Amino acid sequence: MRGFKFNGYKEGKYGVSIIYSEVPALVSATFTKNRVKAHPVILCQELLKKKEKFRAIVVNSGNANCYTNGGMEDAKKMQEIVSKLLNIEKEDILVASTGVIGRKMPMDIIEDRIKKAYERLKRGNNLEETAKAIMTTDTFPKYVVKKVGDVNIVGIAKGAGMIHPNMATMLCFVLTDVKIEKDELDNLLKEMVEKTFNRISVDGDTSTNDSVFIMANGLSNINYKEIKEEFDNALFEVFDTLARMIVKDGEGASKFMEVIVKGAKSKEDAEKACKSVINSLLVKTAVFGGDPNWGRILAAVGYSGADFNPEEIDIILKSGEEEVYLVKDGNVLADEGSEELKKAEKLMKNKEITFIIDLKAGTFEDKAYGCDLTYEYVRINSEYTT
Amino acid sequence: MRGFKFNGYKEGKYGVSIIYSEVPALVSATFTKNRVKAHPVILCQELLKKKEKFRAIVVNSGNANCYTNGGMEDAKKMQEIVSKLLNIEKEDILVASTGVIGRKMPMDIIEDRIKKAYERLKRGNNLEETAKAIMTTDTFPKYVVKKVGDVNIVGIAKGAGMIHPNMATMLCFVLTDVKIEKDELDNLLKEMVEKTFNRISVDGDTSTNDSVFIMANGLSNINYKEIKEEFDNALFEVFDTLARMIVKDGEGASKFMEVIVKGAKSKEDAEKACKSVINSLLVKTAVFGGDPNWGRILAAVGYSGADFNPEEIDIILKSGEEEVYLVKDGNVLADEGSEELKKAEKLMKNKEITFIIDLKAGTFEDKAYGCDLTYEYVRINSEYTT
Incomplete structure (x- = not known):
């Protein structure tokens, strides 16, 4: 996976994963339609209005950072900690959270997890640990890897309850090194989410934290237009596989x-x-x-x-x-x-x-x-x- | 209760209740909004288009008579059996069913239950048996009695799962001896259902058999207009009590x-x-x-x-x-x-x-x-x- 680093660390209820791109990468994202939005969702929506390229995403499990006093400061604090560790701008970092609603973020613990995730990141990539660190009631880590010629796609997701069309209560991060325009990436994300995550349901509840991110750093130097059909198919496979995994791991699901x-x-x-x-x-x-x-x-x-x-x-x-x-x-x-x-x-x-x-x-x-x-x-x- | 007779008989899975008015009584009714409607619902809707007054309602539990071959004939057969027993016109009899969908009505058993319910009816009124005979997964019979001066109101209902606004999956029969115009009765029913049964939910599913009937035979000789306020309040109490009973008896409900x-x-x-x-x-x-x-x-x-x-x-x-x-x-x-x-x-x-x-x-x-x-x-x- 050219130019991407990712790893995670979980201990007890709280985990953190860091996704890092060595070069600024285009990001498209979609978020929950719930009127009650978690602070990281609001923060990401603001950041994505201002700019197209980012360097990292930091994700924590255990606390949704939703409907809490000082939640926006806590989300920004997460940016700040990662910014120092990776030596990149705060504004280049996106944030996501999943867990209980309405409880103040335990920032000491989150900071500890961020540092430990960063220590692991320095040692190398670990897809499974990245997926594991963001699990809540999930019973297995969800990730998938695809290759289209020399282009790579990696998908990581979490989700278990509150899974519903429009959109599933979940977090999803898709990374690729294809070279692509911003509007192409936006359209692709919209199409894929519509075909997959907006088609799944566990309990009909729509959460406050749903977020799907796709990050494209272009480092394969292969142009999307040249491999459009194969790439679209592979990307669909990634989204569809993650969507099915989320449903199969629906809380208590046996079928x-x-x-x-x-x-x-x-x-x-x-x-x-x-x-x-x-x-x-x-x-x-x-x-x-x-x-x-x-x-x-x-x-x-x-x-x-x-x-x-x-x-x-x-x-x-x-x-x-x-x-x-x-x-x-x-x-x-x-x-x-x-x-x-x-x-x-x-x-x-x-x-x-x-x-x-x-x-x-x-x-x-x-x-x-x-x-x-x-x-x-x-x-x-x-x-x-x- | 002037001029009304009601009783019921249940044995094993199948029960029948008969409600009979000694004089033709005005009937208003509302039915499920499900596109799939049970045969008795279709039959009642046809009858209610043609005429305003009826003499009896026959109700069976154990089979919904919905989506079955020959279901309309079975509903009409129920009319016919009751017509002979009570010596009234078939067209004067309304029909309701509740139970499993898509299974042919066991007409031999239903006929047996109708006859046994009729034998009881001859001996006198029994509100509890009437309510019991139409239970399915209900755990207790649902009925309520109110008096407004010299005017009587009786309500009987069943319902347990598939309870949802618009409307609850249930059967309900309200009888009164007040003297009232048809349009007044229609408006009252609409208002009461809107305030009560359309406000309850057990599992969000809407059934194929939901029906609420109100029957007014006028035998108290007291005009609705003269006691409007007290009557409306009492009628609301009847509907609201039945609605709450249905929710409390929601399948498996503990709270x-x-x-x-x-x-x-x-x-x-x-x-x-x-x-x-x-x-x-x-x-x-x-x-x-x-x-x-x-x-x-x-x-x-x-x-x-x-x-x-x-x-x-x-x-x-x-x-x-x-x-x-x-x-x-x-x-x-x-x-x-x-x-x-x-x-x-x-x-x-x-x-x-x-x-x-x-x-x-x-x-x-x-x-x-x-x-x-x-x-x-x-x-x-x-x-x-x-």
């Missing part, structure tokens, strides 16, 4: 669910129907129970607001290469005692399942990734701060 | 939660903020865990789309006569180690809690009733049909 809505009358209808099914507690608990309860899927599509005729639709359950029609042309095939129901019950035991819903009302399609709702989700979230 | 949003810029904003908090899985699990996690409330208001300044708002926790400010004028009072947090933790142990959120952005107010998300909710809904 991965994909919902594809076809034949919608409009783009909005396809999206509404997808989101309604992926967020339905009754669908999520049925998936947990291994119950091919298509009635709940039908009801969720029914109250989504999407236009369709219930007498015409298909609902298909798919897992791996196998698939079975639960409902076909509005007729229930997975009825009590049917072969379809038996097959469906077998497929529902798999860890990854897809529901394909054909509304037969038009030509629009959308999809969403989600997970089941489990005892473990309730446990994690009822015991979180107490 | 009752009320959310009041004040100071909203618009009616829509107040409603959006209420619904966002009452439906947030993170708020619901925090309530289950007894955790005064105001950060999750703040985040839910933040992503609701309502307009407000996070630096100005109040978040108050109330239970019984006691209350405590978690956030005041945008400042966190329930901080680690604070008296406020200790008091909040104590109040969160109560079975009934209220969150009051003052957005300080205008003069509009709204409220919603909901419940916590528990292990028991996951168990009930993951094991429902399997």
Whole structure:
């Protein structure tokens, strides 16, 4: 990975990762749409209005630095500490935080973690440690590496609960050495987030800290325009892999669910129907129970607001290469005692399942990734701060 | 209760209740907004377009008669059986069903239950049996009786999961002997449902069978106009009591939660903020865990789309006569180690809690009733049909 350094350090509840570029790198970013924004989000939004290139990102876990007195000063303090260590300007450093809301940042501990992350950074790159240091309730570190000829892409993410379209509650950092223009990078980020992170849901809650950054330092000397198609595909793979990892690691999740809505009358209808099914507690608990309860899927599509005729639709359950029609042309095939129901019950035991819903009302399609709702989700979230 | 007879019979999964008026009674009704509607809902909507007065309602539990082949014939068959027993016209009988979706009605069993409910009806009225026979996952029968001078009001309801504003997944039957005009009755029903059942949420899912009926037979000979204020208040009490009962009996619910949003810029904003908090899985699990996690409330208001300044708002926790400010004028009072947090933790142990959120952005107010998300909710809904 030309010109990038990254490493992290975590101890107890608190961790810090540092991402550093040896040369100023173009940065595009998107942030939470929540009206309540964490201080680092506000700080980054201000910085990104002023300039296009940055040298580093410092990220802490354990405290969201959101809705706290003096939170902006704490975010700037993080810039300052890193600025001294790396000997770069404060304004060249972006900041992100994840963890509990409304608790004052323990700056002594954060400073200690920053210094220890920096010590590791000096010794070399470690993708796994970088990903690990920013975990909160995540159960595994999330990162992915891709090569397009001589161009490198690295992606690092965290996320576990509060994962929802628009956008997932998460942090994501994608680094590449491709040579690219700022507007190209902005467009790419927008497109990728729309296709991946805005399509995932764990619990329908949207957090105060969601941030996705992409950093391009150009050091490969290979121009994006020359490898556009391969690069776009590889970048999509990076975003899509991280998005799927986040859902699979959804708090307490035991199963991965994909919902594809076809034949919608409009783009909005396809999206509404997808989101309604992926967020339905009754669908999520049925998936947990291994119950091919298509009635709940039908009801969720029914109250989504999407236009369709219930007498015409298909609902298909798919897992791996196998698939079975639960409902076909509005007729229930997975009825009590049917072969379809038996097959469906077998497929529902798999860890990854897809529901394909054909509304037969038009030509629009959308999809969403989600997970089941489990005892473990309730446990994690009822015991979180107490 | 002048001129009304009601009774019910349940055995195993299947029950039937019959409500009968000795004279034709005015009926107003509202139904689910789900695009997928159960056959009895479609049948009732057709009947209510044609005429204003009815003699009876027959209700079964155990099967929703939704998305089934021949479901309309089954609904009409229920009319026919009751028509013969009561010796009234088929067209004078309304039908409602609740239970599993997509399973053919077991008409032999339903016929048996109708006959047994009729035998009981002949022997006299029994409000508790009427309410019991239509229960599904409900853990207690829901009914309420009110008197306004010489006028009677009786309300019966069922509901447990799939409870959501617009409207709650539930069945409700309100009977009164007041003398009233059809348009007055229509307006009253609309107003009451808006204030009560459209303000409750268990899991955010909207069912295919939701129906609320009000039946007025006029036999008290007391004119609604003469007792308008007292009657409206009593009727509101009936609807509100049933709505609260439904939420308290939400699947697996261990705690009752009320959310009041004040100071909203618009009616829509107040409603959006209420619904966002009452439906947030993170708020619901925090309530289950007894955790005064105001950060999750703040985040839910933040992503609701309502307009407000996070630096100005109040978040108050109330239970019984006691209350405590978690956030005041945008400042966190329930901080680690604070008296406020200790008091909040104590109040969160109560079975009934209220969150009051003052957005300080205008003069509009709204409220919603909901419940916590528990292990028991996951168990009930993951094991429902399997």
